[in-house]
Amino acid sequence: MAYSLLIRNCGHLLTLTVSDANGPLAGPAQSNWRIIPDGYVACEQGQIVAVGPMPELDQALVTAATEVIEAAGRVVLPGLVECHTHLVFGGNRAHEFHRKLQGETYLDILASGGGILSTVRATRAATDEELLQQALRHLVDFRHYGVTTLEAKTGYGLDTDTELRLLRVAQEAGRRQPVRVVPSFLGAHVPGPEFRGQPREYLQMLVQDVLPRISPTEVPFVDIFCEEGAFSVADSRWYLEQARELGFRLKIHAEQLHDLGGCEMAAELGAVSIDHADYLAPAAAARIAARTNGRTVAVLLPLVPLFLRQEQYAPGRAFIDAGLPVAISTDFNPGSCPSKNLWLALQLACLKMGLTPAEAVAAVTLNAAWSIGQERECGSLEPGKRADLLVLDVPTLEEIPYWLGENPVREVIIGGQRI
Missing domain, CATH: 2.30.40.10 (Urease, subunit C, domain 1)
Structure with missing residues (x-):
């Protein structure tokens, strides 16, 4: 040999x-x-x-x-492991950038029909080939930054057909180039526009019509955005419990803008990761670490508050000191982080979240791999x-x-x- x-x-x-x-x-x-x-x-x-x-x-x-x-x-x-991205979407939201500079918040723009819903309209209108070509271009950029494994969330379809299309496009993008793509189902990003004011009814639709058509062996994770303007803690718990019964592993976007208790709830259900966590209190982080025996990873996304011009960053130093494993990602998406520079996210985690260089490198390699179930393969x-x-x-x-x-x-x- x-x-x-x-x-x-x-x-x-x-x-x-x-x-x-x-x-x-x-x-x-x-x-x-x-x-x-x-x-x-x-x-x-x-x-x-x-x-x-x-x-x-x-x-x-x-x-x-x-x-x-x-x-x-x-x-x-x-190779770097990019553990939280929204890879497949139509269009962009450059037209909202000026609104952010004028002081409108993320939730203000969402409530006016912009934000996620703006991208939903563009994504629904795009063909599969258009979505695929854009995703492939993004993957070339990620590879340029040394990303060799990447998680890709859905969430910009918000109806049965488009959400399933986004999964197929992400899987095809993984087959066509060398970066390994791990798909996650984030149909519960916000309620679809046809379900405005009816969050539970929208989640029931996902459970009845969409999740049974997805294989947990091919799409291992189900995710939900637990936040004001998206889904409550109670609705998120119900949905994640249904997903777990169907054999999916769990993730959550929580404590991004408010301290609602979503992270602790998801950790109680055995979530693999709790993502954002900017408003997660250190005491709650310590409880999560103890409850899960350090198996639930906090995925921190420092480029998001930077791009949204917010002051609150997740207290990563306190999380690590409390025994909670930390991963770092860009949260690449068209609204709150149009950046694929995971090195910049790593650097900002040191500057704004208190991580040391060694901790930050672990956060974009092995811990990131754990947070998307790839720890046996890479990291x-x-x-x-x-x-x-x-x-x-x-x-x-x-x-x-x-x-x-x-x-x-x-x-x-x-x-x-x-x-």
Whole structure:
């Protein structure tokens, strides 16, 4: 046997591995994972087969057939995992940007028929091919930033036919290019326009007409937006309970704009992730960590309050200190975060949420993988996982959040193939 791919002379090899880990990285473990100075990663048939310091490299397995990448003292780490996006949608909402600058809030624009509902109109009017081509263009951009696995939510159809179309388009986009796409069903984004003022009736329609037509093996997660102007805690609980009975794993958008208690409710039901959490109190985070034994991941989205010009950011430092695992995502979408720069989200998590560089890197790799059920496949550098790796144009971990807004990616490797 010979290695098919070898990345050698890595300055800082960020493995994201810890001994005896059986869940997301929480508390001190979110920063106390293994970094190998002067390391290597060896791959065979699309999988990692060996990781270690250069003196331990088995030179006999490096042959003329081995593709060798010289890291030359640079940082090497797992491919980024983008764990909260709204990938497939029609049009954009640039026309609402001026309204935001004039002081209108997210909920003001939604209540006037704009926001999510504006994108719903554009999405319903778009053809499958138009939606697919736009999604593929976005995936090229994500890959440019080193994203190798990505979650794609529906939620801009808000009727049976369009929501199912969005799932098909996301799945097709995953098949047509190398970034792995994990679809999630967010039909419960807000009530569809035909159900204005009837949130429970809309959720009943989803449970009766849509969820039975979706396979949990192909679309593992059901999500809901629990917020004023969307769905109440009581309605969200009912819906998530129905989804769980049908075999889906659970997610929630909650505590984005108000402290309603949605995060604790979803964690009680066994949610894999609680997303946004800008208004989640540290005491509640500690209760969630204790109740779930650190298995529920808080997915924080710092680019959203930045773009919406809000002052409240999730207290990520307090969450980690309370033992709640933290992941970071962009929340790429046409309304509250039209950005695919996950590095900028990582940097803002350090600046506004109190994460250290090591915690922030864990938040966009292994913890992000846990939050979308991909922890066995990606997120860390260890034998048996997919060979998804990045070579960065920085020499140390500490420089990753330092170069604000820059994309440090030099090489992207997905499934053992240079992209």
